[in-house]
Amino acid sequence: DAKTTQPNSMESNEEEPVHLPCNHSTISGTDYIHWYRQLPSQGPEYVIHGLTSNVNNRMASLAIAEDRKSSTLILHRATLRDAAVYYCILFGSNDYKLSFGAGTTVTVRA
Amino acid sequence: GAVVSQHPSWVICKSGTSVKIECRSLDFQATTMFWYRQFPKQSLMLMATSNEGSKATYEQGVEKDKFLINHASLTLSTLTVTSAHPEDSSFYICSARDRGRGLTGANVLTFGAGSRLTVL
Numbered sequence: 001d002a003k004t005t006q007p008n009s010m011e012s013n014e015e016e017p018v019h020l021p022c023n024h025s026t027i028s029g030t031d032y033i034h035w036y037r038q039l040p041s042q043g044p045e046y047v048i049h050g051l052t053s054n055v056n057n058r059m060a061s062l063a064i065a066e067d068r069k070s071s072t073l074i075l076h077r078a079t080l081r082d083a084a085v086y087y088c089i090l091f092g093s094n095d096y097k098l099s100f101g102a103g104t105t106v107t108v109r110a
Numbered sequence: 111g112a113v114v115s116q117h118p119s120w121v122i123c124k125s126g127t128s129v130k131i132e133c134r135s136l137d138f139q140a141t142t143m144f145w146y147r148q149f150p151k152q153s154l155m156l157m158a159t160s161n162e163g164s165k166a167t168y169e170q171g172v173e174k175d176k177f178l179i180n181h182a183s184l185t186l187s188t189l190t191v192t193s194a195h196p197e198d199s200s201f202y203i204c205s206a207r208d209r210g211r212g213l214t215g216a217n218v219l220t221f222g223a224g225s226r227l228t229v230l
Contacts, residue, residue: 032217043116043203043221044154087153091217097144098205098219100154
């Protein structure tokens with residue numbers, strides 16, 4: 001399985017943007033980049049995913065490097081409800097199961 | 111959007127008893143569901159893949175006779191922790207894939223809220 005590397009933790013102030021990096025230097029051409037987040041005492045929830053182009057949705061934006069060896073999840077205006085563990089996961093077109101790493105714990109200061 | 115419901119959300123049981131956790135896809139059919147376990151301060155660990163109408167596929171190191179999985183319909187999978195012991199206390203989470211979300215979204219998983227098991 002292709003691996004991802006994320007910082008253990010990140011702090012942000014409320015109403016400010018948060019940029020969460022993810023390195024995946026061994027990514028293959030068919031691997032999608034998925035992001036999930038897990039709020040305290042809850043199951044993970046899907047945030048966003050992409051293949052090559054940058055993606056935007058109501059929750060976040062995903063910026064993918066041109067060589068696809070890294071990506072950045074962008075929360076445009078952090079709120080206290082965005083405090084969670086964010087997981088960056090590679091998911092190939094032939095994969096059927098999702099494997100979680102340690103993720104990045106995001107803390108949002110009021 | 112796709113919703114996965116888990117029940118119970120928390121359960122306390124005595125050592126030696128069995129506990130059943132249900133996972134339902136509420137508005138879509140799921141031929142495959144996944145069961146994860148999460149200990150405090152740790153990440154999710156995949157336990158097994160539940161396949162509708164066939165046997166579950168267990169990850170290495172997971173005892174299939176202890177963690178019984180049944181996927182009898184396209185909307186329901188159950189995990190039974192048999193002869194539970196305190197070391198089985200954990201947060202159990204199921205997930206399912208909504209195959210109707212289109213090509214690029216076909217691999218997006220929807221997770222349940224989790225079931226916290228405490229074995230005394």
